Amino acid sequence: MKTVIVVLGMHRSGTSSVAGSLSLLGATAPKTLMAPAPDNPRGFWESDVVMVLNDALLAERGLAWNDWKSRPAGPAMLDRRIAEAMESEFGEAELTVLKDPRLCRLFPEWHRTLNEAGYQIAVVCPIRPPAEVSASLAARNPLSREHGLRLWMRHVLDAEVASRGVPRHVMTWASFLTDWRAQVAMMNARLPLRLEFSADQENAVDAFLSSELHRQRTAAATPSLVRRTWEVLCQIARFGDHPDLLQRLDGIRLEFDRACELFDDVNRRPHA
Secondary structure, eight states, X not given: OOEEEEEOOOTTSSHHHHHHHHHXXXXXXXXXXXXXXXXXXXXXXXXXXXXXXXXXXXXXXXXXXXXOSOOOSOOOOOOHHHHHHHHHHHTTXXXXXXXXXXXXXXHHHHHHHHHHTTOEEXXXXXXXXXXXXXXXXXXXXXXXXXHHHHHHHHHHHHHHHHTTTSOEEEEEHHHHHHOHHHHHHHHHHHSSOOOOOOHHHHHHHHHHOOGGGOOSOOOOOOOHHHHHHHHHHHHHHHHOOOHHHHHHHHHHHHHHHHHHGGGXXXXXXXXX
């Protein structure tokens, strides 16, 4: 059975370094890799084909990559374009790594289609403090701090609830940078995969990862709802999917959806 490691994380949350490391450890990267950029000089490690497809899937739902409004209600559907993208980008590779932050909003469709196509799915969820994510977005795009925090909330909450019941490993990005070997060992324990690697591969990851990747460090305060979300996700990273923690996230999600209704007119403005 083919296995796909889905790196399910918000923009600017270390997903590129995680996907790149997993590729260096033996998972097959997509054929059509997005080119490096000044904000990500070591590469995004994601597929241009998948990114374009996901932008189209979001647009069909009245969304864009930088929307924080909720998805339209409705069941997840099988989509042949997803299966075709996987075939074109990965072929018959037995272990692949799939990364695009847009997957946070679209995981129900991807999950259902990947299952139908016979893939075994393992989810890796890197999380980064929301104040740092919003600062990184402001430096790159730019987006306002408030917009960045709402976007973080929507992505992490959508990704968390959509990946429940799927084998997954939630981790802070900082812990991966500090000790990637320990995090990979936890992936091997929690997920349906066994990453085994040589000394040369270990050295390649050590050279690939560095503190230089962790820019926009900040401990700035965030609104209560954002702070509570981060705290619960950190507890899941430490203790796993405890029912009490998932229930707390359900309550936070309801609060966030209600709060977003107050900003619906702002959310519908054309994007710059």
